[in-house]
Amino acid sequence: MKSIKISLIFLIFTFTNFAVAQYTEVINSNRPGVSQSAFSVGTNVLQFEAGPYLLKEEHSLLNYEVSGFGADFAARYGLLFEELELNIQGTYQNDTQTYNSSGTPTEYDRGNFKNLTIGAKYMIYDPYRKAGEEKPNLYSWKANRQFKWKSLIPAVAIYAGANFDTKDNPYTAPGIEGFSPKVALISQNNFVGGWVFVINLIADRIGTDQSDYQYIFTLTHSFNPKWAVFGEAQGIISDFYADELFRFGGAYLWNKNFQLDTALTFNTKDTPSVLGVNFGMSYRFDFHKDKEIDNGIPARDELRMQERDIQRKKETDFNSNGNF
Structure with missing residues (x-):
C-alpha cells in the first residue's frame, strides 16, 4: 500500500508541468450523462451533483420485470492543483423484481448501492493551456469562429478509485464485497460552435469475479449560454452483465453555479430491456481564486x-x- 501511495504522488508531480486545467466561469457538471469530463472543477470548488430516476426492466428469457427508483449522486472537490479533483460517486436503487414464470408471480424487494466509488481525477494534458496567450484576430470575426485543426487534439485525464460493495448486494455478482479498484482514461475535445465530445474508457472492479469494462461516448451541444443537449452511448462488457445503453437529454443553466437537467435512458435488447428517466441538479460552492x-x-x-x-x-x- 505504501508503494502505491508513493507511485501516485510521483505520478501527480511528474505531470504537473505538462497540464494546466481551466476553471470555468459557470458550473461544469458531468450530468445528466454518466461520463466524466477531462477537466476538474477547479481549486477550492466544492460541487454536488444528484438526481432521482425511475426505472423499468423486462427480461424476455428469464420472464421477470423490475420496477423501481433510485438516485445518482456525486461530490467533487478541486484540491491543491488545478488539474486535480477528488470525488465520490454513487448510485442507490430500490426496486421490486417480479418473476412471472410460475402460475403465481413472485416478488422480491431489493435495495442497495449499485456502485459507490471514491477516487481522484488528474488531467495530464491540456491542449488549451496556451489559449490565454493566443490573442484573438481583431480584424476577422469569421477567423475566430472557423474550425481549427488543433481542436482535434483532446485534453486527456486519468482516473483512479476504489469501489466499495456490501455483502449480498443484489446488484452485483455473488461473492462480490469489499474494496476493488477502478481506473479510467478520459479524453475531451472542445469544438467551435458549442460542441464537446468526451470519451471514457473504464476498467471497473478489477481482479474480482465481476470485472467490468466500459466505454462511454458523450456528445454535447450548447445552443446558447443557457441551454444544452446531449447524446450518449455506453457499452458494458462483463460476464455478469453486458449491455449497450443510449441516453438523450438536456440541461438548463439557472445561474453560473446552478444547473438543472433531465435525460432518457434505453437499450435495444430484451434480456433485459431497459427504460429509465431521470431529473437532476448540480450546484457548486465557488471559492476559487484566479492566478495572475x-x-x-x-x-x-x-x-x-x-x-x-x-x-x-x-x-x-x-x-x-x-x-x-
Whole structure:
C-alpha cells in the first residue's frame, strides 16, 4: 500500500508541468450523462451533483420485470492543483423484481448501492493551456469562429478509485464485497460552435469475479449560454452483465453555479430491456481564486478584455458594412 501511495504522488508531480486545467466561469457538471469530463472543477470548488430516476426492466428469457427508483449522486472537490479533483460517486436503487414464470408471480424487494466509488481525477494534458496567450484576430470575426485543426487534439485525464460493495448486494455478482479498484482514461475535445465530445474508457472492479469494462461516448451541444443537449452511448462488457445503453437529454443553466437537467435512458435488447428517466441538479460552492499572469492581470480579466476587443471590432464592422 505504501508503494502505491508513493507511485501516485510521483505520478501527480511528474505531470504537473505538462497540464494546466481551466476553471470555468459557470458550473461544469458531468450530468445528466454518466461520463466524466477531462477537466476538474477547479481549486477550492466544492460541487454536488444528484438526481432521482425511475426505472423499468423486462427480461424476455428469464420472464421477470423490475420496477423501481433510485438516485445518482456525486461530490467533487478541486484540491491543491488545478488539474486535480477528488470525488465520490454513487448510485442507490430500490426496486421490486417480479418473476412471472410460475402460475403465481413472485416478488422480491431489493435495495442497495449499485456502485459507490471514491477516487481522484488528474488531467495530464491540456491542449488549451496556451489559449490565454493566443490573442484573438481583431480584424476577422469569421477567423475566430472557423474550425481549427488543433481542436482535434483532446485534453486527456486519468482516473483512479476504489469501489466499495456490501455483502449480498443484489446488484452485483455473488461473492462480490469489499474494496476493488477502478481506473479510467478520459479524453475531451472542445469544438467551435458549442460542441464537446468526451470519451471514457473504464476498467471497473478489477481482479474480482465481476470485472467490468466500459466505454462511454458523450456528445454535447450548447445552443446558447443557457441551454444544452446531449447524446450518449455506453457499452458494458462483463460476464455478469453486458449491455449497450443510449441516453438523450438536456440541461438548463439557472445561474453560473446552478444547473438543472433531465435525460432518457434505453437499450435495444430484451434480456433485459431497459427504460429509465431521470431529473437532476448540480450546484457548486465557488471559492476559487484566479492566478495572475505575467502582466499582473488575473487570467479571467485578461480573457474578458480579449472578448471585449472582439465585440468592439464586430460592432465597428457591422456599422460600416452591414455584415461581417
